[in-house]
Structure formats: structure tokens, C-alpha cells
Amino acid sequence: MTSTADDLSSILILDAVTTADRDLLGGKAWSIQRMMALGIPVPPAFVITTDVCRRMHSTGETLPADVWRDVPAAVAELEAVTARRFGAAPRPLLVSVRSGAATSMPGMMDTVLNLGMTDEVEQALAEQAGDTAAFAADTRRRFREQFEKVVGCPPPSDPWEQLRLAVVAVLDSWNSPRAISYRESRGLPHDGGTAVTVQAMVFGNLDDSSGTGVLFTRDPLTGGAEAYGEWLPRGQGEDVVSGRADALALAELAATMPGVHADLLAAAARLETDSRDVQDIEFTVESGTLWLLQARVAKRSPEAVIRHAVMLRQEGLITDAEALDRVQPEHVRTLLTAHLDQADVAATAAVATGKPACPGIATGIVVTDADDAEERADRGEAVILARPTTDPDDVAAMSVAVAVITELGGSTSHAAVVCREMAIPCVVGCGTGTLMALAGRTVTVDASTGTVYPGEITVVPASTVDDPDLALLAQWARAEFPDSAPGSLPELLQRRKMEKIR
Structure with a gap:
């Protein structure tokens, strides 16, 4: 050694x-x-x-x-x-x-x-x-x-x-x-x-001045610039990331231990500057002392990927080309997504509400068993996987579901992180006992608002209004191909991918 x-x-x-x-x-x-x-x-x-x-x-x-x-x-x-x-x-x-x-x-x-x-x-x-x-x-x-x-x-x-x-x-x-x-x-x-x-x-479960949490240096859902995270007093790390416990907003840490919160944000800023990308940080506080356990590039919703790429370029942390490298064609297509008809929404009482974990809309049959969900998806059914909380054994079923909903956990839980990586609509923390009764029912999940509606809700096509971040990305992409026809942003991004492969 x-x-x-x-x-x-x-x-x-x-x-x-x-x-x-x-x-x-x-x-x-x-x-x-x-x-x-x-x-x-x-x-x-x-x-x-x-x-x-x-x-x-x-x-x-x-x-x-x-x-x-x-x-x-x-x-x-x-x-x-x-x-x-x-x-x-x-x-x-x-x-x-x-x-x-x-x-x-x-x-x-x-x-x-x-x-x-x-x-x-x-x-x-x-x-x-x-x-x-x-x-x-x-x-x-x-x-x-x-x-x-x-x-x-x-x-x-x-x-x-x-x-x-x-x-x-x-x-x-x-x-x-x-x-x-x-x-x-x-x-x-x-x-x-x-x-x-x-x-x-180090022990987040030691005393009242101890706990555990997860911090994203920027919002992984909306792409906002503000730090985002969850905090669980008297908890250990697996409590938060597994989704077994409902964590508090990070503001609770700021209110109870402002010095620790300030130290955490300072460390997060150093890590983001060093990596030149948004960080996902696991931390523990033991009797008022801060310890960081892990930091990695954050898994984000497609919208957040786009917003952060442009934001970091405008802040001078990355180049035009690096911003484009971080955005895939499917990210852009997902951002230009549809939304639910508001008249239908107003006339329909929600059957469950929770925390948005990965935005998107999906309609399907609620299935509460992971193996059953895989089998039904293989038969071509649109399946919405509902679990008390997910763990690694559920990932195969999550990957074939059109949406995932959980009774427990927050937006830094296992279900939330995995769904953001796979761009699957996800709502977490709907409350103990709220979802299992929905088994076999058709529901519509609006994971942008954290709401589950009975039946099928009408979907309105995406807006064609120009998005300023997409416009900037398109401008940077076209600058790489000055002698070519303009093309859409997804087409330009796909061309960049193919040329890098060659």
C-alpha cells in the first residue's frame, strides 16, 4: 500500500x-x-x-x-x-x-x-x-x-x-x-x-445540532441560479437520498445554524468554480461542525441543463463550444413541451399532490409493483410506476415507465435523481398511503406542478414563442457552421454530435 x-x-x-x-x-x-x-x-x-x-x-x-x-x-x-x-x-x-x-x-x-x-x-x-x-x-x-x-x-x-x-x-x-x-x-x-x-x-444523528443534507449549487429543476437543497435534522445521509424521510428545505438549516449554512454555501461556490459546472453535494453536520462527503456534477432536468449551460457561459466559466457540448437535441425538444389544458385542470380534482422532481406530462395506468410494471410496459402499456419510495431495484421499471410517483422522499431522493437523469416525469412525497389505492387507475401526471389527476387530461401543444436561451445557443451553433443552411437548434446540435464522432 x-x-x-x-x-x-x-x-x-x-x-x-x-x-x-x-x-x-x-x-x-x-x-x-x-x-x-x-x-x-x-x-x-x-x-x-x-x-x-x-x-x-x-x-x-x-x-x-x-x-x-x-x-x-x-x-x-x-x-x-x-x-x-x-x-x-x-x-x-x-x-x-x-x-x-x-x-x-x-x-x-x-x-x-x-x-x-x-x-x-x-x-x-x-x-x-x-x-x-x-x-x-x-x-x-x-x-x-x-x-x-x-x-x-x-x-x-x-x-x-x-x-x-x-x-x-x-x-x-x-x-x-x-x-x-x-x-x-x-x-x-x-x-x-x-x-x-x-x-x-461522522454522525448526523448525534444530537439536535446534527443532521444531513443534499445541496445543488443551482436549481436542478428549473435551471435557476439559486442554490437548492434539503436538510434533515438528526438524520444520516441515506435517509435523504433514499427518500425514506421527508427532508426540510435548506432554509431551515440557515435559520437554525446560519454559520454552518454560510460555510456550506462557501464550499459549494469553491467546488462549482473549480469544476465549472453545477454540483450535487452530500453533507453532514455533526454537533455543529460541517463535513462534506461527496461532490459530483449534478443530474438535472432538460430545462435546467439548457439554462445552466447558457448561464455559465454568460458568467465566463465555460466557452460557447462547451455550452453547446452540454446540451443535447433531446433537451431542446423536451423544453419545447406541451402543457395541460387549463379548463380541464380547473374542472378536475387532483387525486394526489407532491413535490415536482422532474418536469413533464404523462398519462398511464398506475402500477405499484416493479416487476408488474416491466411486464405491462413490455406489452405496450403506458405505465406510471407508483412506489412508497424507490431504490436501485426499481430502476429497470422506472426506465420503462412514462412517469414515476412516490409517497415519500424529496426532490433530492433516489427517485428524483434517477428520473432527472432519464428525463422521466416524476412527483415525489405525495404522502403515506396516498398512491397505493390508485393501482389500476388511469391518471395524468403533471410533474411540472407536482399534481396527479384522474383520467386523461387534454394536452395543449407547445408554444412556438422564441426562448432567449435557445436563441443564444442557436447563434453559437450557427457560428460553427457559417457556410451551411441555418437549420433548427436540434438539427445543429445533432450535426455537432455526428462531426465529433467522425
Whole structure:
């Protein structure tokens, strides 16, 4: 093992001077080293590189012996930084074990939080927290449930065996059916592999000055310039991104911890300037101290892609050509979309309302089972997938649905992020028990307003009024082809794509 990336080691300690690229580190670890280099507070971590995953799947090894032999030394580095001991009292170190492919695959692979938990550790956590049960018991419950779901068995009492099993499960998740299907649907290669990031835990569930959240540096729904996010007091990261809990608006963090909120926005601005693109940031606050866990280029609605491309060009962060590179023909076609007839809307009482997560309009039959949704879509039915909340096992059904609606979760939940990437109309957080009764009914989803109507609502064709951002993009695109006939913006963008391929 080495703490630098000058040789392609299987395990690397992440720090401000690590120079390994995204293909070796995976997106999650690469973002950690990038944040460290920018002076942003990040819990210490090491990464088992994508090279290990490729070795495993090419040779059939469960976990190469030489890799596992180096893990204790890497854990010792985390212990030294945190002044804690892995799986041992009186100051225990717990870790997260997270997947991270070079290309972002939101919600596809597996994570285990709070790993290293034992009876002794639970008691030590309770004593440190100043309570006898609540925080420590909550942390152990979370660990047990997540470990059993990801690894497939109850957690053993030995923390090192917990770690080994979790690492193997995360590496194996690269070839899970949902991950394979995801890559195939997007034309991604199957030989890249995932890295495994092992990071010291910070606890958003510790006390009233703790919590977790997600921040977008600009609005991923409308394309607005303002920061956008959600905050969940006394929560851990998976609570927000999974959609299991209804988070609060980020303004609540500003109201209760203005200093933390200001620090978060400052870090977000540094990350956006450095990347020259809109960022999706996961963060945790532990007893009033801010920690960033991950930052990546944000998945956005088609409208937001267009608005942000023009906005960033006008701010001088990117060039004309880079703005055009970020906009696809289908983004433009989606922006010039239809809307519901307002007379029909006024005469129809909504059957559900929630938060807009990805705009669009769709009419179809509500189906609440993912397998049933896939089968009915294969028969040519327009299916609207309704779930309490989605998880990676639902992605195949989501990809064939005309819309997705959920009872729980916010606009940074799994359902919202995946639907924005796939440009599928999505409404989240409609309320517990509101959707399951709709099974088998035909409904119309207006995901621009977060409303679900009974039956089929008349759709009015899109407006032909010129959009100033589309006009600017068309102007920049035509400047690249001065000797050609003008053509529409989608045609010009398609021509640019084809010429880049050639």
C-alpha cells in the first residue's frame, strides 16, 4: 500500500496531494481528494481502487489476498487522524463503505454505514453521547438493517469480518443485474469496475445540532441560479437520498445554524468554480461542525441543463463550444413541451399532490409493483410506476415507465435523481398511503406542478414563442457552421454530435 498514486496501488490513502485520476479512484474517492485539495472539510478516507474490481471479475477471486492484507494499515491511517480505534472502546472508529465508479451511476450500487459496531462499541458510543441508549441504539439499528440488505446476512461480531464482507459486497455490486442494466441502457462499458471508499463516519444523528443534507449549487429543476437543497435534522445521509424521510428545505438549516449554512454555501461556490459546472453535494453536520462527503456534477432536468449551460457561459466559466457540448437535441425538444389544458385542470380534482422532481406530462395506468410494471410496459402499456419510495431495484421499471410517483422522499431522493437523469416525469412525497389505492387507475401526471389527476387530461401543444436561451445557443451553433443552411437548434446540435464522432 502507498499513500500516493504514483504507482497504481490497490489501496490509496486520500489526501490533498493525491494525483490519481477518476478511472482509478472512482468518482466518489476522486471527489474526496478534490475537496481536500480545495481545503474543504472531509472525513479521512482510503480507497480500494477500480483495479481491484477488475482483477476480481477477470480472475473470479472473491477478494485478492494481497489487497486484504493491506487493509489494516489503511485503517490505521484513519485511526491516527481521528484518534479513534476501529471497533474498539473507549473511542471507537466506525466507517462507511461506499461504491464509486468512474462514471456516476446514481443509486446503482451499494453502501454500508456505521460499520465496526459491536456490543462494546455501542456502549462506548452511548457514553460519549451522554445518553444511555438513543443515539447508540439508532446507529446500531441503521448498521444492522443496511448490512443485512447489502451483504445478505446478519453482521458478524468481529468488526474486521464486517469490513471484509462489506467490501466484497460493494465490489460484487458492480455486476448486479441493476448495474448491468443501467450501463447497457446508457452505452457504458462493463469493464471499468467500481472502487470502494472506506471513510471515517461522522454522525448526523448525534444530537439536535446534527443532521444531513443534499445541496445543488443551482436549481436542478428549473435551471435557476439559486442554490437548492434539503436538510434533515438528526438524520444520516441515506435517509435523504433514499427518500425514506421527508427532508426540510435548506432554509431551515440557515435559520437554525446560519454559520454552518454560510460555510456550506462557501464550499459549494469553491467546488462549482473549480469544476465549472453545477454540483450535487452530500453533507453532514455533526454537533455543529460541517463535513462534506461527496461532490459530483449534478443530474438535472432538460430545462435546467439548457439554462445552466447558457448561464455559465454568460458568467465566463465555460466557452460557447462547451455550452453547446452540454446540451443535447433531446433537451431542446423536451423544453419545447406541451402543457395541460387549463379548463380541464380547473374542472378536475387532483387525486394526489407532491413535490415536482422532474418536469413533464404523462398519462398511464398506475402500477405499484416493479416487476408488474416491466411486464405491462413490455406489452405496450403506458405505465406510471407508483412506489412508497424507490431504490436501485426499481430502476429497470422506472426506465420503462412514462412517469414515476412516490409517497415519500424529496426532490433530492433516489427517485428524483434517477428520473432527472432519464428525463422521466416524476412527483415525489405525495404522502403515506396516498398512491397505493390508485393501482389500476388511469391518471395524468403533471410533474411540472407536482399534481396527479384522474383520467386523461387534454394536452395543449407547445408554444412556438422564441426562448432567449435557445436563441443564444442557436447563434453559437450557427457560428460553427457559417457556410451551411441555418437549420433548427436540434438539427445543429445533432450535426455537432455526428462531426465529433467522425
